[in-house]
Amino acid sequence: MKFSVCVDALFPQREFSDIYERINRAVTAGINTIEFWWWPYKDIDAVAKAVADFDAEIYAFCVNETELTDKNVHDKYVQAVRDSVETAKKLNCRHLICSGGNIYPELSQRKHHENIVKGLKRCASVAEQNNIILLLEPLNNIVDHKENYLCMSDEAAEIIDEVGSENVKILFDIYHQQISEGNIIDHITKHLPKIGHIHCAGVPGRHGIGTGELDYGRILKVIEKLGYSGTIGLECFTEEPEEEIKNFLSL
Numbered sequence: 001m002k003f004s005v006c007v008d009a010l011f012p013q014r015e016f017s018d019i020y021e022r023i024n025r026a027v028t029a030g031i032n033t034i035e036f037w038w039w040p041y042k043d044i045d046a047v048a049k050a051v052a053d054f055d056a057e058i059y060a061f062c063v064n065e066t067e068l069t070d071k072n073v074h075d076k077y078v079q080a081v082r083d084s085v086e087t088a089k090k091l092n093c094r095h096l097i098c099s100g101g102n103i104y105p106e107l108s109q110r111k112h113h114e115n116i117v118k119g120l121k122r123c124a125s126v127a128e129q130n131n132i133i134l135l136l137e138p139l140n141n142i143v144d145h146k147e148n149y150l151c152m153s154d155e156a157a158e159i160i161d162e163v164g165s166e167n168v169k170i171l172f173d174i175y176h177q178q179i180s181e182g183n184i185i186d187h188i189t190k191h192l193p194k195i196g197h198i199h200c201a202g203v204p205g206r207h208g209i210g211t212g213e214l215d216y217g218r219i220l221k222v223i224e225k226l227g228y229s230g231t232i233g234l235e236c237f238t239e240e241p242e243e244e245i246k247n248f249l250s251l
Helices: 019-029 044-054 071-090 110-128 153-163 174-180 184-194 215-224 241-249
Strands: 002-006 031-039 056-064 095-098 131-137 167-175 195-200 231-234
Touching: 002 241, 019 031, 019 044, 019 095, 019 241, 044 056, 044 071, 044 215, 056 071, 071 095, 071 110, 095 110, 095 195, 095 241, 110 153, 110 167, 131 153, 131 195, 153 167, 153 184, 167 184, 174 184, 174 195, 184 195, 184 215, 231 241
Parallel strands: 002 031, 002 231, 031 056, 056 095, 095 131, 131 167, 167 195, 195 231
Antiparallel strands: none
């Protein structure tokens, strides 16, 4: 397994002046595989310079559109994926994070699901043409994203099957899935072949992995035993980011 760190979560911009500095802090603390959120709000030239200067790798970042549940904006979403792919190429990054979108009261559960599948199929074609992996992330709608539709890993796995592309995987965020459904080890075990990336944070509060109700040492040992060879990302809020990275690496 390989570890990554989301610099937007651990090193928020309000505390650290720029993305270059935040990447430097993460690498110095011991992890050179980097994630961040929405790229249009980043100085991409500074990111590229940090990659070169600190021997870092950009593992993933977010597509700057969220509404796959709304078929009326699928053209806009596909274009956002195309634009994100071009940015990913500049950074030698192969993973883009996607979310399903909000709940629309006028749509049935089935229609929400079908719209995500239709939109992702179009995006998958772009990903396949450019050797990019799209990571579909279910988000909890109990605490953090109350208007969000896709929150269960079982449905995410169904969507992946229906899209039918090796370039579309699940981003299994343990924090979100503990809130949404629990039974973390069972769900990861069941969906492992479809999981392309994993996120970690403490529950409740999305604080450090040593806080809250989850035994991350046990969870990561099971994931390793299952044969997962992908990346596990630290995406939590903490007042001591360097110390949290050290704790993460010691698991």
